[in-house]
Amino acid sequence: MAARRWLARCVAAALAAAVRCNAGEPALGAQSQDALRSAGPQASQVLDLWLLTLGICTAVFAAILVAFVWALWRAPRASAGTPADTTGLTQVEHRPRRVVIVALGASTVLLFVLLVASVSTDRSLAQLVLRDAVHIEVTAHQWWWSARYDNEEAAKTFTVANELHIPVGRPVIMTLRSDDVIHSLWVPNLAGKKDLIPGRTATLTLRADRPGVYRGQCAEFCGAQHAWMAFLVHAEPAAQYEAWVARQREPAATPVAERALRGRQVFLQSTCVMCHAIGGSGAGGQRGPDLTHLAGRTTLAAGALANDAAHLAAWITDPSAFKPGTNMPGHVLPPDDLQALVAYLGTLE
Amino acid sequence: MNTTSEVDLTARNQVPPSEADRQALEATWRDPAGLVGWFSAINHKTIGVRFIVTAFGFFVAGGLLAAVMRLQLARPQNTLVGPDLYNQLFTMHGTTMMFLFAVPVMQAMATYLVPLMVGARSIAFPRMNAFAYWLYLFGGLMLYIAFALNIGPDAGWFTYVPLAGPDFSPGKRVDFWAQLITFTEFSGLLEAVIVITTVFKLRAVGMTLNRIPLFVWAMLVTAFMVMFAMPAVMLTSTALILDRLVGTHFFNPAEGGDALLWQHLFWFFGHPEVYFIFLPGLGFMSAIIPTFVRRPIFGYSAMVLALIATAFLSFGLWVHHMFATNLPELGKGFFTAMSLMIAIPSAVQIFCWIATLWTGRIHLKTPLLFVLAFFFILVLGGMTGLMLAMVPLDLQVHDTYFVVAHLHYVLIGGAVFPLLGAIYYWYPKITGRLMNETMGRWNFWLFFIGFNTAFFPMHLLGMKGMPRRVYTYPAGMGWDTMNLVATVGAVTIAVSMLLFVINVWRSLRHGQVAGDNPWGAGTLEWATSSPPPAANFDALPVVHGREPLWEAAPEPTQVRGMATGQREVLVTTVVDARPDHRSVFPDSSIWPFISAVATTVLFVGSIFTPWAVVWASVPVAIALTVWFWPRRGETEREMLLEKSP
């Protein structure tokens, strides 16, 4: 028994080492978490404002620099012994005064332009048409996201973790809450961020107009693993989205293959059920991500790891090897059990 | 203090001051010798130098912390530093730079320079000044000892609750942060009262309010801001300690508290705080530019009004740190307007300086170089500040590297560059020798290039999605190269700072001897020797204009009849600086130091138990009582000079 335990640990360690070398989720590409690539009206209105502001600020900056450099360049040279010119102390200097006043006037006008542009963008953002919206209630935890898709019919609500799917072209209303500390939900390609504050409920509205996978990340320091609290938003055409929703609403199918069945047993008999829920299996833990359709996700551990068997096995064995400080304890399982469990989890599409 | 019978306790100075006057003043005002004497020193110049050196020590420490952070972030998924240490690193870096360097160094410069610039023998309340210094030093040491023991704070320099509360930050880490606030804010508040009193009541005869140097105005306005803003952070950090230590519920939503209460109170302080750092920087600009452009600043009144306007407006901006919360949108719009509006007084300053440069004659030396960098770096930072003021833009770049870029551009461009210029400028006054000009230029260019290399890419990093306060990031996000470039910039900055330190050190012995006024400047501190005598001036000056050394001075020019055998100071009226009365100031004393030690025991003890507040206040009370209790013979000596109103 002890020898098997020891062997299990070695295998786990080797797996972890191998995986760590290649750790990291599948690279979605450099533009999947990018405020300069807008995929919806919220982000693109902000981008428009950004470009206007950048233009004005660059012009002003250039003007100041030119005046400054020119002043330096044309001024005669002096030394410490050059007598100081104190005429300014007794006489009004008319020309510089006029220039400064005009410059100040121009600056004030431009500031006012920025103010108007900002307020008007604020209003446009608030006027997103919300008819036929998808309602998602997002709750942030240290260091993962849970999301409940609401519906008037209670039976049609379902819960996912860390990866959202939204339909292209339909607005999404997210109600934001936090289970523990302040987090911030930010998916730059789609919208600005909003904080999730314990004791308060916030709202974020957005719409994706282009299909794609957009990465978001927690943007308020929330403790040890703030750096690895990401999430994915899959924006897809209506038909695909509805198919996904339908699948999410179903409980997990009882597996057919023997190994997977055995894995289910391992799951139900270990401490996994204290934190995790798998619909239809009887496991209803609420402290960790819902695993009912785990295999349908592209990443694990809030975007930290790619979702494949090797990573999953290593994660289960020792989560703190990848996310030191994480709340999930390690589970050193005999290798057969581990493989069975991973196989079972792989059936949860 | 002179207690020997040779000293004439009633002697008074002549005009022009005689050799006997000079020697008597030196003996009266200098610091005592020996080890006990070192701890008893209260001369504002001695304390000022210690204060400046200590602040720069913390600057180097904070910089080294940042260097480690940059090395960790140079490559994606780097394993140099794990999350626990990294979170301590960025917390310590921010806390050090904001609370232990940027604000104190400005107060330190004021401590040294303001009495000289206003023509006084001493700063007001010299013992309290010393006490404030020791308290600041002990607070900083406490923090670093905690860090060295791996119990340094790790919830960020602004320590948001509930993360920093008892539930999610167990142990003593955050308590050390909260108590550091108590130390530094107590010290800062005392300094503010000292500066205001010095500027209002100890100015040279004839130095009316509209004749004081712009640097002194900047420190005066800053001191007022400090008095009204620091209480907010004192109150909120106390509430945090209470929540953590004795179970209060200020920030606990489950029992009626509110997480945003912390943010409101903290930022009500935090926004003015950056102006505590920026305004003195503006003061340095206005002190250095005239000297190297051979004319006074254009638009003195506008400059003063701009300082005051900035100070007032800075209290109305704080919610711009909270735009991502669920506060009402209309309210946020108000703060956008205010945050944009504060650009106007800053613009006044910038345009007036450019007008000064335009109509002056340039003497390009290292102090001016550092000051000129402001126009590039601070102005760029100001532009990104305007962007951050606009709610929709802020919602994309808030809490990303864009903000990191902005804050470093404004703080380093607006305060650190002018500060370094100020060191190069006043070093000859403080030490009697000039810093090396060639090394100064290398220092400057390496810093300028290194700074922009380190921080400019961060604007783009933020726009491209990289949040701040992350100990690592995934590969393939498009962030790798920019992070590497930023790290190279950080290393360059470190090299430039090394040059600075070497220059400071070497010039102490090998720098060119400076003389009274090597730069040909116009303000009063250059009217005395370099370094100044213990009593600052042999005879107190009488002032008739804004640039006393540049303008012809009618008579009277000097004050006669001040005591030379006791520490007598001339108190003048607030607005017109007419002579009011003579006041005898205290002798050197070790009790400020001892009181600071006792207060440290009180503050550190109360991290561990609330009862420390009770039992540790006994030694504090004793120390303060002995401090204020008159020494034997002290009253008799003072009464030799007594004259009733």
Add this chain to the structure above:
Amino acid sequence: MTVEQALARAQQQVRQEGAALDVAELPSYGFSHRSILWWATAGMMAIEGTVFALAVAVYFYLRSHSATWPMSSLPPELRYGTANTLILLVSLLPNEWAKRAAEKEHVGHVRMALVICMLFSLAFLAVRWLEFTALNCRWDDNAYGSIVWMLMGLHTTHLLTDAYDSGVLTTLVFTQKMDGKRFVDVSESAMYWYFVVLTWLPLYAVVYWGPRFV
């Protein structure tokens, strides 16, 4: 003689002789805002006043977030708080006496007035203790309890330090020679005492009447 009169008199004592401005005949102390100690005291008042104002703002902020106030207890009992308010207000009489005696430089009156002030200190500290027992809440009950105890704690800290400070000063005026500076100390200490008493009035209103009306 008012402060302005004293100041005008001082100006006349300064003589100019050529390049020298002779100040040897100037007085060696001055009362009220002429004294730098006044400025230190005024600074303290500005700082502590801001602390109190912010704490009151916190009280109302937390109030606005709660459906009921007090959250789960009775309001503080009125008798001790009101009694202490009266004691504090009456203590302003010997306090004003001490101030005027100091400005007239009358040692005997200064001593008597300060002793009476000390007796008042003992009284209001004792009643303050009783107030704490009758607040009807604990600091760790909820946010209401926390802010009430904080307001009371902040003010009590001032009472304690002011009482100690005055105690030391009272001892000094009996044991040391009274020079001009010491009279100024007494005068400034009286100003601070005013501050401690007058800031109590809005705090009293907030702590004792806030939960009854607001």
